[in-house]
Amino acid sequence: MSGWIALGVVVLLALIFIGLYNGLVRMRNEVKNAWAQIDVQLKRRHDLIPNLIETVKGYMTHEREVLENVTRARAGAVSAQAGGQVGQIAAAEGALMGALRGFYAVAENYPQLKADGNFRALQEELTSTENKVSFARQFYNDSVLKYNTACETIPSNIVAGIGGFKKAEFFEIKDEAERAVPKVKF
Amino acid sequence: MFAVIRANQRKSIVLIVLMGLVLALMGYGVGTALDPSLGLPGLAGAGVIWLILLMVSFAGGEGLLMAQAGGREIERADAPQLFNLVEEMQIASGLAATPKIYLIDTPTPNAFAVGRNERRAALGFTTGLIARLNRDELQGVVAHEIAHIKNRDTLFMTLAGTTMGTIIVIADMFARGLRFSAGSSSRRRSDKGDSGAAVIMLIALVLAVVAPLLAQLLYFACSRRREYLADACAAQYTRYPEGLASALEKIAGGQRFSEEVNRVLAPMYIVSPLAAHARGSRLMSTHPPTADRIRVLRAMGGGASLRAYEEAYKKLHGGSGVMGAMAAAAPDQPAREASAGATPVAAGWRTARGVLHEADGERAVDCSCGLRLRIPPDWRGAPIRCPRCGREHRA
Structure with a gap:
């Protein structure tokens, strides 16, 4: 009789373990998928920038420095993405966003450029890509929060320890320019 | 978030079961009225009609409903910005696949979503909508419609709509059959005497009249709460409640063209297209008053989370909110600012129509x-x- 009870308890524990383990796998996959989405959008942004530079070159002949800034920031972001470190990618993307913001501020002074159909289409693509990056980041961070919470709380943390589940890293872009208020000088 | 949707699903199941009961009662009643022994066959007949309609609407899928609304599918090249907005909201909501996009050629601004699951869904936009809204506003509308798909409102509407359709079909057949049998001489056997048959006949008649109304009442009642929930989700996805609020304002202002609108499709639109001509009672309206939805969105006080929406709703309505305790668990999210490129989406009305006209040859x-x-x-x-x-x- 007691043998049966012991067997029942063991089976029950095994079932709970399997359930928790599968839950963790599902959450980890969701984090991976969410990251893949960010990756796709970052790549798209990097691909759009050479087109943008090519389009504006003819109009902004006196703004070499601004354009070089963007090109340099893009190169940094591309190599950071190849490295695959979340923290480094976030820093490089922050720098790229700052450079692009500087570029848009200067582009405001070129009404002809703003009227260019090609430029407007590119600007829409870049705006949308930027939105997609931030929406994907939103979704990724939500997934990471869920997954990390499961990795830290009882009882799933025991399963996480045995199964070798590591916590995922949040993706926070630190963009100083985003918070800075533009100053007007006279 | 998932808890909110699950709670909503429970209520939906109850409502669908209720509608199913109305349908069963009606099938049985109509059967009995034709002949006292035909109660159960009548019930079975109602079930068969329901199954056939359900299969048709599932097999035809989103394309069938879109065709009913007069929509035509468009390609990415036709409206790149619209596709971008849909993709943005797909990412923000974590929807499994990008919905198909349909354009409906009418000056009245409106939008709706159909589809039985995340992978087979479609969004419909009228050309009048695209011509009027700017990027932020259209993003709010897209988010609201995607929330309907994500919350499975579209699946529910398909089921509820089919049930309501069956009830209407049976009521119609019964009324026609009655007229036919009244013309010819009565061939009905009357085992229980004429008075008993007359009473059953009367009950069936009342049912035939009341059931469609009852079904509509149920159908419309459950679609109203869903609108608030979809608004809340849209604010959360976009992090910008003002976009949707301002879009609703423009859409409500544009609903003056009276047009033939399918009653089954009506609850799926972002703003009820029926409201413009029939200022009926609140019981029969598919949507909460648009002015009220705008007020709630604007009372969110810089927040964009489900909780902020819930608090705004409670502040204006008192009592319990739309989501119950679930919203309290949602993390806080501040609203963003208006996007810099808040330019009109299409260069205007003509561009939107031009896409369709070119497709026409x-x-x-x-x-x-x-x-x-x-x-x-x-x-x-x-x-x-x-x-x-x-x-x-x-x-």
Whole structure:
């Protein structure tokens, strides 16, 4: 009789373990998928920038420095993405966003450029890509929060320890320019 | 978030079961009225009609409903910005697949979503909507519609709509059959005597009249709460409640064209297209008053989370909110600012229509004075005179 009870308890524990383990796998996959989405959008942004530079070159002949800034920031972001470190990618993307913001501020002074159909289409693509990056980041961070919470709380943390589940890293872009208020000088 | 949707699903199941009961009662009643022994066959018949309609609506899927609304599917090249907005909201909501996009050629601004699951869904936008809204506003509308798909409102509407359709079909058949049998001499066996048959007949008649109304009442009641929930989700996805609020304002302001609107499709629109002509009682309306939805969105006080929406709703309505305790668990999210590129989505009304007209094979002739003339595809005969400069063009 007691043998049966012991067997029942063991089976029950095994079932709970399997359930928790599968839950963790599902959450980890969701984090991976969410990251893949960010990756796709970052790549798209990097691909759009050479087109943008090519389009504006003819109009902004006196703004070499601004354009070089963007090109340099893009190169940094591309190599950071190849490295695959979340923290480094976030820093490089922050720098790229700052450079692009500087570029848009200067582009405001070129009404002809703003009227260019090609430029407007590119600007829409870049705006949308930027939105997609931030929406994907939103979704990724939500997934990471869920997954990390499961990795830290009882009882799933025991399963996480045995199964070798590591916590995922949040993706926070630190963009100083985003918070800075533009100053007007006279 | 998932808890909110699950709670909603429970209520939906109850409502669908209720509608199913109304349908069963009606099948049984109509059967009994035809012949006292035909109660159960009547019930079975109602079930069969329901199954057939359900299969048709599932097999035809989103395309069938879109065709009913007069929509045509468009490609990415036709409206890149619209596709971008849909993709943005797909990412924000974590929807499994990008929905198909349909355009409906009408000046009335409106939008709706159909589809039985995340992978087979479609969004419909009227050309009037695209012409009027700017990027932030259209993003809010897209988010609201995607929330309907994500919350499985579209699946529920398909089920509820089919059940309601069956009830209407049976009521219709019964009324017609009655007229037919009244014309010919009564061939009905009357085992229980004439008075008993008359009473059953009367009950069936009342049912035939009341059931469609009852079904509609149920159908509309459950679609109203879903609108608030979809608004809350849209604010959360976009992090910008003002976009949707301002879009609702414009859409409500544009609902003055009276048009034939399918009653089954009505609850799926972002703003009820029926509201413009029938200022009926609140019981029969598919949507909460738009002004109220706008007020709630604008009372969110800089927040964009489900909780902020819930608090705004409670502040304006008192009592329990739309989501119950679930919203309290949602993390806080501040709203963002208006996007810099808040420019109109299409260059205007004409661009949106032009997409459809080109698909129709309509030809465009550019006059040398700068005016573009649009010529119907089947135009034969006389040359067309440019209304501005008077030059003649051959089609």
